[in-house]
Amino acid sequence: MQALYGFFQSDTRDLPRSERELFNGIDKIYDLYIYQLAFLLELKHVATTLIEEAKNKRLPTKEDLEPNLKFIENKFLTQLEENIHLKREMNNRKISWNNEFELVRKVFNNIRAGEEFGKYMNTSDDSYKTHRNFIAEIFKEYVADFELLNHFYEERNLHWGDDIYLVNPMIVKTIETFKENATPDFSLLPLYKDREEDEQFVKDLFRQTAMQDEETKKLIGEKTKNWEVERIAMMDVLLMQMAITEVLYFSNIPVKVTLNEFIEISKTYSTPKSKVFINGILDKLIADFKKENKLNKTGRGLME
Numbered sequence: 001m002q003a004l005y006g007f008f009q010s011d012t013r014d015l016p017r018s019e020r021e022l023f024n025g026i027d028k029i030y031d032l033y034i035y036q037l038a039f040l041l042e043l044k045h046v047a048t049t050l051i052e053e054a055k056n057k058r059l060p061t062k063e064d065l066e067p068n069l070k071f072i073e074n075k076f077l078t079q080l081e082e083n084i085h086l087k088r089e090m091n092n093r094k095i096s097w098n099n100e101f102e103l104v105r106k107v108f109n110n111i112r113a114g115e116e117f118g119k120y121m122n123t124s125d126d127s128y129k130t131h132r133n134f135i136a137e138i139f140k141e142y143v144a145d146f147e148l149l150n151h152f153y154e155e156r157n158l159h160w161g162d163d164i165y166l167v168n169p170m171i172v173k174t175i176e177t178f179k180e181n182a183t184p185d186f187s188l189l190p191l192y193k194d195r196e197e198d199e200q201f202v203k204d205l206f207r208q209t210a211m212q213d214e215e216t217k218k219l220i221g222e223k224t225k226n227w228e229v230e231r232i233a234m235m236d237v238l239l240m241q242m243a244i245t246e247v248l249y250f251s252n253i254p255v256k257v258t259l260n261e262f263i264e265i266s267k268t269y270s271t272p273k274s275k276v277f278i279n280g281i282l283d284k285l286i287a288d289f290k291k292e293n294k295l296n297k298t299g300r301g302l303m304e
Contacts, residue, residue, distance in 0.1 A: 001265065002159065004209055005238055015210055022206055023199070025159055030191045032153060032160050032167045034089045037080065037174065037188070039143065040135060042097035042104045043111070044077050050105070070121050076132040076175065082184045089188070103148060111142045128180035136175045144168045201250075209245045216241040223284050235270045236278055243282055247289065251298045255286060 003022035007013060051072065054064040080086060090096065097104060111117050120134045143149065144164075153160040174189050192198040209216070220240050224232060243262040247255055259282060266274040289295050 001238065001242065001269070002162075003206060004242065005235070007210055008213070008234075008238065013210075015207065018210075019203065019206060022202065026191070026202070028157055028159070029163045029167065030089075031093050031095065032157070032163055033170055033189070033191070034086065034093055034095050035153070036143070036167055036171045037086055038090055038095055038097060039104070039107075039149075040077060040139065041081055042100075043108050044072050044074065044081070045097075046101065046104045046108045048072050049101075050108075068121050071117075074131045074135060075128050075180070076135050076178060079178060079182055079184075079186070083186060083188070084184050085186075085188045100152070103152060106148060107143060107146050110146070111138050114138075114142065116141065132175060132178060136172055139168075139171060139175065144171075205242065205246060205250070208249050209242050212245055212249075213241065216244045219244060219285055220281060223281050233271055233274065236266065236274050239266050239270065239274075240278055240281060243278075244285060247282075247286060248294060251296050252300050254297070254300065255295065259283075259286075 003018060003025065006021075007015070007018040010018070051067045051069075054060060054067065057064060116134070116137055120130070123130065150161065150164060153164060157163075170189050177189070178186065217237065220232075220237060239262045243258055246253055246258045246262075250258075259279065262282075263275045263279055266278050270278075286295075
């Protein structure tokens with residue numbers, strides 16, 4: 001959607017270039033995924049540094065000299081630190097938190113002040129599950145929606161403010177996937193479920209929507225006779241164009257799946273009334289497509 005918006009707004013409408021930028025943007029989502037995993041390791045590094053600083057205080061307390069090491073010895077974090085795939089991706093993508101100590105410390109201090117941290121540090125339960133579940137818990141509670149961290153990401157990539165809501169569930173799933181016997185070559189989550197199939201879908205939807213621009217706008221115009229298409233919110237028009245393209249040219253996707261998907265997107269990216277407007281126009285168009293036998297659905301796409 002964002003790539004098509006940029007394409008239609010462009011003076012040149014360079015389809016190959018826009019397509020390359022689209023796939024580059026998708027690949028950058030994986031950078032964000034690696035950043036978030038690396039952030040968990042940086043929390044351990046910050047905790048270790050603070051322990052060393054406390055030991056070197058002028059008048060260290062007994063607690064400073066004999067600190068509780070449970071967090072920095074967390075069994076899941078130890079596995080993650082040794083994971084060869086994470087190391088490789090961090091190196092290849094040049095991802096590091098070395099220059100962001102203060103930001104990470106702010107997050108860690110929030111975690112350390114929370115009830116969950118005290119409970120974890122003082123429990124006698126040293127099972128792998130306890131260690132792993134604690135990391136999942138603090139990620140969801142203190143990392144996923146930490147405002148300064150989100151600002152950090154948005155400064156690096158404008159789209160990451162949206163992409164974070166895709167990446168954070170991936171992080172939780174990654175944590176939950178690890179087992180006690182996981183070896184250093186344990187796989188991280190891939191960006192694509194089926195890379196070849198998913199990339200082809202992205203390419204086809206992008207190209208078809210771009211190429212069917214005039215036709216889909218004409219169809220929308222016929223159902224909005226009291227409105228000039230130019231007066232309708234551009235995002236609403238774009239979402240309907242994508243939905244029409246998917247309904248007509250993607251035989252394996254059920255109509256209801258398409259409708260639900262684009263109406264959900266409109267709730268986030270368009271006006272408060274858009275979902276009702278978009279749903280109404282698409283319902284009328286789909287009724288016409290059925291009468292005119294334009295819905296060539298096969299396989300899973302036959303499902304209503």
